[in-house]
Amino acid sequence: MTVLDPELRALLEATPVSTLSSALRKRGLGDVFIDGVAANRPGHRMVGTARTLRLLPFRADLFATHGGGFNAQKQAIDALGDGDVLVVDARGVREAGTIGDILVTRAKVRGAAGVVTDGAVRDAAQIAAIGLPVFSQSAHPAVLGRRHVPWEHDVPIACGGATVMPGDVIVGDDDGVIVIPAAVVAEVAADAAAQEREDAWVVEQVEAGNPIDGLFPPNAEWAARYRAATEHEEQR
């Protein structure tokens, strides 16, 4: 289900989420943030293609038919492919886990790139040891069935206030997680990488003692200097 060839993936892995979000914003895509989630390990970066899982609020009659056995949650996990990110719609509920160490292990074996849930994770310590990036709202020891019915997978969902479509590209780092519609991912990645190069050059100028005024955003003079520096670099 991926639109990510190795080159595009590499570009996204090298670009901060903040810069990617600015490139999305320039295209009118300002509501692409899965808010309220954080990586289980600082410094984790995650890039992948969205696969989705939709949980519904616990109801005894529906849990009886959909909760047990090889349910939608487990189907979603076994169906993950290389480079996929599983995104879980848990309605922001904190009081139950939505995934534990067994299923995260399976996700890693399947080659998944990560997991995002706006609910909690179980077995947080064990999951951290597995090494797969998992972004969640918090940890909680309770099983999913305390608050949820696993309902269906690979349908459009809401997660952390953002809509996620299967096939969207998901990128996460210490700033948070964003959703990039597949149709724009290549151009967004290219724009953001260019911006990142410029920002890095600006940081150098600031470190050298230059004031913000005129430099960021650049006036004509600083813009010319950046072009000159860039040309110089490209000639190398």
Next chain:
Amino acid sequence: MTVLDPELRALLEATPVSTLSSALRKRGLGDVFIDGVAANRPGHRMVGTARTLRLLPFRADLFATHGGGFNAQKQAIDALGDGDVLVVDARGVREAGTIGDILVTRAKVRGAAGVVTDGAVRDAAQIAAIGLPVFSQSAHPAVLGRRHVPWEHDVPIACGGATVMPGDVIVGDDDGVIVIPAAVVAEVAADAAAQEREDAWVVEQVEAGNPIDGLFPPNAEWAARYRAATEHEEQR
């Protein structure tokens, strides 16, 4: 889409939501509450069959394809039938309306029994004048498109922390709104009506000065008195 014949409907209309929820609880159905919503007019009672509308978080690219024209919200309204209650999954978002006076007017013309949204309503004053029971979290002047994309209708949804399936029975009063799975609605209504008769009799005993101790819940003596009073009444 209804399981409600006139007799069953009448029984539900005469029975408080609180008593119905107790009958559900006795069957292990304790998570049936659409929380955080209130009727636009105190004293409103609402009984009907669930039709559903699922909104997703606003995203510009998806709104472009799903937001305008005869969208899922408007399709849901035009498809309402006699005795239906439209239940809207708005993820508890307060900062935008999810229905306004034009669509509520249409719902009434179609014979709908009411509307429930865990988001806000627009045109609250005009809607109150229409007279159809509308349960919402609050009022807000903004259009739906400020926070939502109307996505699909007549699918399972979450509303106010409860799962609602199309075809469930929805009952609302000043205490709140509950969801009764269609499979149990007849027996729940019968049980609750019986409980309501007993509670009314208990209130009479309390008004006559009897203490709670032994009466509520009843010890053997008070249980016998109630049976005697009930038999007497049934013989009349």
Next chain:
Amino acid sequence: MTVLDPELRALLEATPVSTLSSALRKRGLGDVFIDGVAANRPGHRMVGTARTLRLLPFRADLFATHGGGFNAQKQAIDALGDGDVLVVDARGVREAGTIGDILVTRAKVRGAAGVVTDGAVRDAAQIAAIGLPVFSQSAHPAVLGRRHVPWEHDVPIACGGATVMPGDVIVGDDDGVIVIPAAVVAEVAADAAAQEREDAWVVEQVEAGNPIDGLFPPNAEWAARYRAATEHEEQR
């Protein structure tokens, strides 16, 4: 359990909660507010002596021993006396009722002056018809046992962020509910009544077109006029 003789009660009933709270504040008592509760009918005024009920979070093993029969909640109700206000510690939990129409009826028969709960009430419509002032956070159809174990009564509790001791005086109106320690209630009532007379006189001056500057708070000139007006009135 009352410290309220008829005269003191009448004084408190005639004095707004806002003015009483100012008199408490002058004595260093600034944290006396049961926040987040509202009367079931606008305009309700309530004055009485605190009796308390402490609920604990639901736990199945404890509910089995403390939840059923003539439990602490029902004991508290049967023990209410003339002019008492039952104050319920429900930890601000919205998702379950803490009292319903049968027990409120009993409270009224016992001569209670009202009920305050920082949880929800069941049977809100029926309770409104009974006429006893009931201040709560909201209404909810679920029974107490959904979230609580009734634990003990007439012990110190927390309610709406305030500590309530059995025997404190509780006063409520459309602004909210306050707790007056028994030791200071007489002097607080007297001070507040005097302040209320002055405020009413200030309102008259404002209605007559006088600016706030110098009048409220009063400079020497306006203070003198008030003294003159008051003396005049007292001589009548």
Next chain:
Amino acid sequence: MTVLDPELRALLEATPVSTLSSALRKRGLGDVFIDGVAANRPGHRMVGTARTLRLLPFRADLFATHGGGFNAQKQAIDALGDGDVLVVDARGVREAGTIGDILVTRAKVRGAAGVVTDGAVRDAAQIAAIGLPVFSQSAHPAVLGRRHVPWEHDVPIACGGATVMPGDVIVGDDDGVIVIPAAVVAEVAADAAAQEREDAWVVEQVEAGNPIDGLFPPNAEWAARYRAATEHEEQR
């Protein structure tokens, strides 16, 4: 400080806040909502020119210099003019009043059109009797000094998540309160009034049994009918 001539004021008073907000949205002004406030009486409508009051969090040393006497709050009130609406930045704090009956009386005498605060009001019952529209988050008996220092007036502020500039036009009804920048108020009012006429006509068609599909939003056929109906009306 007003931009509101009588005709424009009359137009705004006849137009729902929801429709005005749509006209603002068409101009790219989608963040104009003072959220979380409600009128002290259902049905209240309020139109006026913004005057502002900025409160800061309570700090004993600053309250000593700015809290007493003819402070910024009282200066703001005495400075109100005909048709002004006082908007108070209380940072959404619920635990203290920000205005009481004496100052609301003065505001009315000065000809003010209303008050909006994202904090609480004191003396809610007395204020309701005065009749001036007051939109607030809630009622609370405590004085302003419990949580605030009255700091300055007639400066840009935040209120309920919106920025309010002195001189903006403020309109409130049962849906909420919006801020209209002075530069666009005339055209926004005209557009919204036109939209309101069309919406009223649409409601009539819906009441006559027409489906939403094609009518709202209108297809070519319905658009033509509306133009015809409008021309007819204009010719009368």
Next chain:
Amino acid sequence: MTVLDPELRALLEATPVSTLSSALRKRGLGDVFIDGVAANRPGHRMVGTARTLRLLPFRADLFATHGGGFNAQKQAIDALGDGDVLVVDARGVREAGTIGDILVTRAKVRGAAGVVTDGAVRDAAQIAAIGLPVFSQSAHPAVLGRRHVPWEHDVPIACGGATVMPGDVIVGDDDGVIVIPAAVVAEVAADAAAQEREDAWVVEQVEAGNPIDGLFPPNAEWAARYRAATEHEEQR
């Protein structure tokens, strides 16, 4: 006050909180979570017997009699014994510390196994250096008296949404903190340890590339394989 012999303690220390909570759930004990607290150091594990401290909301008159000297908080600390966990009912209030480095030092000297508070801790950096596991909602520099009156110790309390009885067993790790009623702790620990062995075996199968379907939860074939593997192991 302990029910924890060394063997049982060792078993609990080796078993994740998530697995213990599943064993409690199988016994109908699903509401045993002290929510919203986290260990001051990732990886901390804590097992002990509950001792309790009940704080009430700050009120000047009650703080005058109960706040100073050798108050209930300090009595609770000096009374701690080997293997005890002090659990503090702070009503989820964030804006004040409930314990600082001096008292945590004393708790460690007394042999306590840890501290849990649903309020904040003071001196977070110093407490982390002491090494005793402390689970709290957050850190805050203010003294307890800013928001609380230390009231009594070793009574039933609410903490993080759970009821805690003195003598309950408290277990905490990176997933959170749970309460195990003393009456079931031995059987819960045994069940959970068995489950943990099975889960570890399942993880091995998943790491070996087996799909979730049929394995977790196990079908007849996988259940037989686990039994065989276990018997083999037991024979060693």
Next chain:
Amino acid sequence: MTVLDPELRALLEATPVSTLSSALRKRGLGDVFIDGVAANRPGHRMVGTARTLRLLPFRADLFATHGGGFNAQKQAIDALGDGDVLVVDARGVREAGTIGDILVTRAKVRGAAGVVTDGAVRDAAQIAAIGLPVFSQSAHPAVLGRRHVPWEHDVPIACGGATVMPGDVIVGDDDGVIVIPAAVVAEVAADAAAQEREDAWVVEQVEAGNPIDGLFPPNAEWAARYRAATEHEEQR
């Protein structure tokens, strides 16, 4: 803009925020906490003089005039001086960054002592690498313009529930951030340092096995011992 000579700064850097807050409390300054913020690196300590930045809620018309170019945010950064702490009023909004790595780099070059924002930071990982202490509510990848208009700098602001005046002294550590009015900073620092010496001595006594009773707070006997120990130390 500083009142901090090197000696005073050193004293503040060696004294925990918790102890400084107690010294403020003794002077009646109990509301000095910037709540809800945490350092980007545990163990960070920050001492400096407050410079302020006031953001207002996003509004398209105001962003057009104030959002771009060398706006108030950037002016504030370029104006920072040695030992300054920039404090940002972001109204507690989580859904947008308020400062990123370029401006934090500039702040460091200017010699600033740190940044505090009750909103989010962008580029959290890069900022952590810079090494300047930054206290924020969270991280978010979005630019400031998603929710804010940078309005003005070096005016009184609210941040995390506290009022901050330009020139106040700001101190932060793992417990949180406090505001010390410039007029009392010298005496507060001295008092707190004395208290800190006493607390350290008390910790030693506790580590030696002494009970809390009588020692903390000290009775006459322990107070005498402390004086003796202190005199001895001073004579060295």
